[in-house]
Amino acid sequence: MTFDLRRASRAALLIGAIGLGAGAAARAASFFDNFDGTGGAGSAWETATWHNGAPFGCGFAYSEVWKDSGSMVLNVNAGTGRCGEIRTWQSFTYGKFTTRLKASTFAGGNTSFFLYTGTAGTASHFEIDIELIKGGTVLHTNVWKGGVQNYRQYPIATGWQTLGFEWRENFVRWFTVDARGSETTIRHQIISVSTPMRLMLNHWRGDNSPDAIGFVGQWNGGGGPAYYDWVRVE
Numbered sequence: 001m002t003f004d005l006r007r008a009s010r011a012a013l014l015i016g017a018i019g020l021g022a023g024a025a026a027r028a029a030s031f032f033d034n035f036d037g038t039g040g041a042g043s044a045w046e047t048a049t050w051h052n053g054a055p056f057g058c059g060f061a062y063s064e065v066w067k068d069s070g071s072m073v074l075n076v077n078a079g080t081g082r083c084g085e086i087r088t089w090q091s092f093t094y095g096k097f098t099t100r101l102k103a104s105t106f107a108g109g110n111t112s113f114f115l116y117t118g119t120a121g122t123a124s125h126f127e128i129d130i131e132l133i134k135g136g137t138v139l140h141t142n143v144w145k146g147g148v149q150n151y152r153q154y155p156i157a158t159g160w161q162t163l164g165f166e167w168r169e170n171f172v173r174w175f176t177v178d179a180r181g182s183e184t185t186i187r188h189q190i191i192s193v194s195t196p197m198r199l200m201l202n203h204w205r206g207d208n209s210p211d212a213i214g215f216v217g218q219w220n221g222g223g224g225p226a227y228y229d230w231v232r233v234e
Contacts, residue, residue: 029092031199031233035072041065041086048085048202055212057108057205057219058083064203071227074203076109078223085202091117092233093196098164098177100229103132105158108206108219111136111226113163115197122147126195128172130163132156133216139163141174141186145193152187160229169194201228 033044040062041047051059064075064084074084092115103111112131118124127144129151136158142151162177172193174186203226205219206212212219 029090029095029233031088031090031092032230033072034070034230035067035228036070038067040067041072042067044088044090045086046089048087052204055207055209055215056083057081057207057212060085060202060204071229072201072231073225073227074111074201075225076104076106076203076205076223078205078221083202083204085200085204087116087198087200089198091196091198093194094167094169095233096164096166097128097199097231097233098162099201099231100160100162101132102160102227102229103136103158104203104224104226105136106205106220106222106224107135108208108212108217109133109135109203109222109226110205110216111203112201113228113231114200115167116200117195117197118147120147126193126197128165128167128193128197130165130174135217139186141165143172143189143191143193145191150189150191154186160227167193199231199233201231 047062047065048060058081061082064082066073076083099113110131110133114129116127118126123146125144125147129142131140133140139154139156142149164175166173170192171190173188175183177183206216208219
């Protein structure tokens with residue numbers, strides 16, 4: 001299936017004017033957040049407070065974003081129809097982007113870590129994705145350039161894991177990191193993308209439309225948290 005639904009699903013992000021944001025674009029800039037403390041996402045992040053529309057089955061809200069025991073929690077609240085998303089104010093051009101996360105495992109959910117800018121479905125749309133879907137058992141990797149995507153999917157285990165992607169002038173490389181710190185490349189894609197993008201984390205569930213079922217799977221009423229232990233850019 002071609003995931004054209006992503007063009008529509010993120011169109012509502014334009015309301016938030018994703019682009020350079022408040023911070024200047026940086027080439028391979030350093031950034032780290034270990035999500036210590038309490039409260040919301042913190043000053044480095046903007047918290048989404050809108051609904052993207054179909055195929056998203058929930059609206060983003062402050063109430064579903066909080067820190068707990070050294071992790072960032074993005075929650076899908078099955079009862080209220082709310083979910084969580086944050087994005088850095090800072091934009092990045094190139095670097096290695098890594099996170100330690102624990103994806104949700106309920107059917108029809110999506111736990112993600114990605115870069116994004118532009119208007120979905122247009123030549124200004126650029127994006128690099130890690131998305132854990134189908135109950136957290138499928139790793140969806142994707143790169144959008146000028147509104148055209150190039151995705152691959154891989155089986156993946158559930159539970160805590162360290163994942164990332166390296167974005168350079170002429171390639172994007174997705175990888176896993178083991179307990180010893182050794183990287184294993186999952187995918188290496190030759191592509192040239194130079195547009196600055198903001199780093200985003202979100203956790204949402206599908207609306208059971210045909211596009212949503214084809215992408216994230218059938219939602220059966222489940223919900224709950226996805227956890228991010230830390231995020232690093234280097």
